[in-house]
Amino acid sequence: MAERVGAAAITAAIEGSDGPALCAYVTAGFPSPAAFPDVLRSVVAAADLVEIGVPFTDPMADGLTIQTSNRVALRAGVTLGWVFELLEASIIETPTLLMGYYNPFLAHGLEDLGASLVRSGVSGLIVPDLPFEESGPIRQVLDPHGLALVQMVAPTTPPDRLRWLAAAGTGFVYAVTTTGVTGRRVDLESDDLEYLGRVKRAATLPVLAGFGIRSRRQVEAVAGVVDGVIVGSALIEVIERGEDPGAFLEALRSKVPA
Amino acid sequence: MRALIEGGPPPDGRYGPYGGRYVPETLMEILIELERHAVELLADEGFQRELARELREFVGRPTPLTRAGSLGESWGAEVFLKREDLCHTGAHKINNAVGQALIARRLGARRIVAETGAGQHGVATAAAAARVGLPCTIFMGAIDGRRQAPNLERMRLLGADVRLVEEGDQTLRAAIDEAFRAWVADPVGTYYLLGSVVGPHPYPWLVRRLQTVIGAEARDQVVAAGGLPDVAVACVGGGSNSIGLFHGFLGDEGVALLGIEAGGRGGEADPHSATLVKGTSGVLHGAMTPLLQDAHGQIMETHSIAPGLDYPGVGPEHAFLRDLGRATYESATDAEALDALRQCSATEGILPALESAHALAGARRWAARNPGGRIVVGLSGRGDKDLAALAGGADHG
Numbered sequence: 319m320a321e322r323v324g325a326a327a328i329t330a331a332i333e334g335s336d337g338p339a340l341c342a343y344v345t346a347g348f349p350s351p352a353a354f355p356d357v358l359r360s361v362v363a364a365a366d367l368v369e370i371g372v373p374f375t376d377p378m379a380d381g382l383t384i385q386t387s388n389r390v391a392l393r394a395g396v397t398l399g400w401v402f403e404l405l406e407a408s409i410i411e412t413p414t415l416l417m418g419y420y421n422p423f424l425a426h427g428l429e430d431l432g433a434s435l436v437r438s439g440v441s442g443l444i445v446p447d448l449p450f451e452e453s454g455p456i457r458q459v460l461d462p463h464g465l466a467l468v469q470m471v472a473p474t475t476p477p478d479r480l481r482w483l484a485a486a487g488t489g490f491v492y493a494v495t496t497t498g499v500t501g502r503r504v505d506l507e508s509d510d511l512e513y514l515g516r517v518k519r520a521a522t523l524p525v526l527a528g529f530g531i532r533s534r535r536q537v538e539a540v541a542g543v544v545d546g547v548i549v550g551s552a553l554i555e556v557i558e559r560g561e562d563p564g565a566f567l568e569a570l571r572s573k574v575p576a
Numbered sequence: 577m578r579a580l581i582e583g584g585p586p587p588d589g590r591y592g593p594y595g596g597r598y599v600p601e602t603l604m605e606i607l608i609e610l611e612r613h614a615v616e617l618l619a620d621e622g623f624q625r626e627l628a629r630e631l632r633e634f635v636g637r638p639t640p641l642t643r644a645g646s647l648g649e650s651w652g653a654e655v656f657l658k659r660e661d662l663c664h665t666g667a668h669k670i671n672n673a674v675g676q677a678l679i680a681r682r683l684g685a686r687r688i689v690a691e692t693g694a695g696q697h698g699v700a701t702a703a704a705a706a707r708v709g710l711p712c713t714i715f716m717g718a719i720d721g722r723r724q725a726p727n728l729e730r731m732r733l734l735g736a737d738v739r740l741v742e743e744g745d746q747t748l749r750a751a752i753d754e755a756f757r758a759w760v761a762d763p764v765g766t767y768y769l770l771g772s773v774v775g776p777h778p779y780p781w782l783v784r785r786l787q788t789v790i791g792a793e794a795r796d797q798v799v800a801a802g803g804l805p806d807v808a809v810a811c812v813g814g815g816s817n818s819i820g821l822f823h824g825f826l827g828d829e830g831v832a833l834l835g836i837e838a839g840g841r842g843g844e845a846d847p848h849s850a851t852l853v854k855g856t857s858g859v860l861h862g863a864m865t866p867l868l869q870d871a872h873g874q875i876m877e878t879h880s881i882a883p884g885l886d887y888p889g890v891g892p893e894h895a896f897l898r899d900l901g902r903a904t905y906e907s908a909t910d911a912e913a914l915d916a917l918r919q920c921s922a923t924e925g926i927l928p929a930l931e932s933a934h935a936l937a938g939a940r941r942w943a944a945r946n947p948g949g950r951i952v953v954g955l956s957g958r959g960d961k962d963l964a965a966l967a968g969g970a971d972h973g
Contacts (some may be wrong), residue, residue: 327709375875376749378756379600397872420598420859425873447859451588472602474763479605497602498761564954576645 325466327413329491331366332524339419339546341367345387346394360564361411367444372418380499405438417444432459442466442489480550484520491525493517501551506539551573589777592945594892598859604659606763611691611778620972627739634949635664641797646923651943654950658794667957668817669700675786680767688712690769691755693748694884695727697771702734713737715754716746720883738841746885771893776862807832810954811935812887813885815894817956836938838880839907847879850907853889865892882930908937
């Protein structure tokens with residue numbers, strides 16, 4: 319039986335998925351701290367992996383949708399400590415990652431971070447403003463617990479660096495499908511698929527494509543090339559409209575067009 | 577210290593524990609290439625000749641060092657003002673903008689993006705972009721856009737596409753967030769012309785290199801006027817004009833370096849922008865540096881009467897100079913800055929920018945502690961842009 323928590327659990331969940339794996343991004347405490355546990359339950363039931371966004375005042379890699387959800391959560395008092403408390407009180411079978419900018423993790427204190435993640439059943443981190451060169455201190459606290467630090471690669475990453483980065487991360491490789499911030503609608507062109515193919519060939523871990531994924535057609539387009547997709551802004555929009563995020567994720571998986 | 581004085585990029589882009597490159601992977605290769613090209617270009621004689629010619633013919637360098645006799649008499653000191661207010665477009669920002677615009681053209685950029693707080697960097701960038709023939713987009717917080725309306729109009733006349741940022745705190749920080757996003761969206765074709773010694777490496781080093789001209793000139797001029805000063809004083813927001821002035825005197829151990837941050841209204845609970853005085857280490861806009869942040873690592877709202885100082889971070893090299901004890905940092909309140917501005921205007925016939933007025937307030941305080949001292953004050957810009965704020969009681973809330 320594989321571990322329930324940690325980098326290996328993430329990898330196993332992707333590899334064990336029936337079809338392209340789905341990683342669902344939700345902003346912690348959005349649309350409200352009171353409603354968030356229901357959102358989380360719905361998403362956990364439908365996704366292979368869950369990415370919980372730790373809100374930050376200056377999310378510079380995110381587009382308007384996620385920026386706004388961050389602001390709403392911060393105004394409602396959501397903190398990293400709140401996220402840990404909520405997760406400690408929940409039992410989530412789906413492997414969970416925290417996605418957040420570096421500063422709130424630093425403010426929490428890196429010396430305590432590994433233990434806090436393990437206590438709350440979190441399997442790893444995605445930190446978009448932490449390139450590999452700056453990640454030494456945080457890897458030192460994650461590695462002893464077997465926790466993942468997911469490495470991002472981008473279309474601007476040159477071939478040598480891509481090979482190096484694809485081997486450096488843990489959990490999975492996060493292939494940013496396009497330059498730009500999250501949430502921009504993307505038409506996947508043959509160039510994009512060629513780039514995703516290069517990432518897949520360079521990686522030993524599973525590869526998930528993220529940024530701009532919002533339709534069944536896109537999921538199908540990348541499914542044969544990489545191992546799955548990350549869905550963020552489109553899911554936040556569904557939550558914002560008060561619709562069921564689980565049903566939206568199911569529709570992305572469905573063979574019937576959403 | 578020796579490495580700082582020599583002027584090459586710091587190893588790993590670090591100034592002690594500060595600096596670095598905390599950016600999305602999309603930008604990493606762009607920054608690595610920018611550093612490589614900047615090092616090559618700044619060592620290239622042809623580029624240096626072109627830059628020197630632009631600084632002379634377009635910017636109006638060297639700027640004078642003005643003996644401020646009345647201020648000196650009033651303060652009991654010998655006071656010199658390094659007159660960056662006399663640069664083309666009215667502030668030191670043009671030194672950096674021209675240098676980076678020339679680099680952008682050499683790199684084959686299709687457009688320039690920049691952020692602006694007080695509007696001075698935006699105006700300088702718009703002018704420099706027009707000069708080198710590149711289109712430019714300037715992001716400006718909506719609040720700053722209102723309080724710096726003349727600069728907004730100047731940017732538009734200079735051909736810039738000015739985007740007012742209604743998100744976030746609607747000041748410089750929100751403008752930087754948006755400029756970063758625009759850059760991430762097209763990192764290859766876009767040149768991000770960052771306006772201060774902040775952000776990911778190589779910007780703190782590159783902007784400092786381009787602003788060191790201030791200190792180099794000031795040192796030559798003050799020595800010609802009778803000898804080294806006891807102190808060099810400048811205001812610090814992001815910190816580009818101050819680092820430029822300080823670098824001229826970094827190797828002169830007898831010259832104290834004093835940076836003045838914005839203390840806001842001055843009450844214990846009031847928002848301010850005194851990052852080096854009151855901030856704690858963290859990561860924002862691509863660098864590890866002191867920040868104004870809460871216990872959860874969220875960036876706090878700031879305040880200054882001077883929009884150019886209204887920023888919750890600061891250049892990493894300043895933090896290193898502070899830790900080394902080579903430079904000291906204090907804050908001046910809105911009221912102190914206004915008082916100094918009025919004194920300088922009425923007795924010297926020079927209307928300084930509200931930012932520069934903070935340096936004057938700090939210099940006056942230093943003079944009171946050190947009677948008979950010899951002081952060089954960095955007058956980073958002129959106050960014409962602040963007329964509406966000054967006429968309206970100089971409080972934007």
